[in-house]
Amino acid sequence: MTESVLKTAMLADAALAKGPQLLTPSALAKSAAAAPNSGTPTLTIVHPKAGTSFSIDPTPAMPVIKCQAQIVGIAPDPTPTTAFNWLIEIIEPQKRGSCASAGVFCGYQEPGHGLLGGTWTPSLVAFRGGEARIRVTTTVGGVRLEAETRVMITGTNPPHADIVKMCGGNATDIARIACHESGMQQFAGGFPLLGGGGDTGIMQLCNPAATCDERWNWRANVERGVSVFNQKKAAARQYLDTHKIDGKWPNDMGLSNDQVLQREAITQYNGGSFWKWDEGKAKWIANPPPQEYFKKVMAASCP
Structure with missing residues (x-):
């Protein structure tokens, strides 16, 4: 066997020992x-x-x-x-x-x-x-x-101005709620902002549950929050209408119908009720604990 043939055979043996390696x-x-x-x-x-x-x-x-x-x-x-x-x-x-x-x-x-x-x-x-x-x-x-x-x-959190625009303006109740609930922040450290119970995002959606899009798309979160608030406002009106006298909701604070409804709708967004009916006084009486949520919402400020 020539030297070149021997070298070729040795190389082939070495390749076979490694197993097939084909292009x-x-x-x-x-x-x-x-x-x-x-x-x-x-x-x-x-x-x-x-x-x-x-x-x-x-x-x-x-x-x-x-x-x-x-x-x-x-x-x-x-x-x-x-x-x-x-x-x-x-x-x-x-x-x-x-x-x-x-x-x-x-x-x-x-x-x-x-x-x-x-x-x-x-x-x-x-x-x-x-x-x-x-x-x-x-x-x-x-x-x-x-x-x-x-x-x-x-x-990434959006500018507050974009959130306010979706809420209809700074003076709207839903914008105030967004400010109080989250400081108008969808994310914390890059992940959905979560409250103590798992409330999610700008509007701190809790029940019903926030969808995955509402966790990661801030617009979807705000849109859902606006929808929930509108539902709560309708429910608040229905609740107050159970005791209405001469077209008004009599109350112990001497407030107009719009002011009475505003307090109830905002409080219901948080799962409570601002007013309870007092049969003896024939008036809606403010609930002390739920009042605090309304006060915090109205006092919230997001530059």
Whole structure:
């Protein structure tokens, strides 16, 4: 056996000892001079880097997360002609509490199947935040490769002026409630602002539970708060109408109908009732504890 033939045989034995390490047919076709790979192929996620933080902007709009994977360890690089399967999963940390909102689990999954070239930008069609786990898999020469990275998606508070506009103006009852409940903040540290019971966001939605969009989309949160307040106002009117004399709601504070309704509607938003009927006096009497919530709402100031 000649020296060159002997060397070739020894190299072949060494390659077999490592197991089959084959290039994809497409990669082989790309270069007639392609040499057998020199090592075990691995897959890595080049972008985004682990620990990167992305933000839902104040518009609000979900961030654009451009993902890029790379096959390393073999030549020529088969990445451009290889198909990849992607998956992004977003999971929000949970916090227990007495509100129905505390029982809401917000997750999101989006796959990207059979995508050539190692790049992918998920559409992120729903408002979600928390830890985002990005996984990618592919097969090279019969070997399954996979990689994973974890990043964060957090929320950004909007300007107060945008919230006030959705509430109909600074002087509206719903704007005052938003100010008192949260200081007009949807997020704290990038995550939905939660009250002690799990009340959520700008309007501190509790019962019924805040949806996932209402946790991560501040506009949805305010819109729901306005709707809840309007429902409470209608319920307050119905409640007060149970004792109405000559078109008025008689009360121990000498207030007009509008003032009586305002106090009841705001207090009902918090789950209480400002007024209780006194049969002996034939008047609506102010409830001492619920009065405090109304006073705090009216005193709230958000520049």
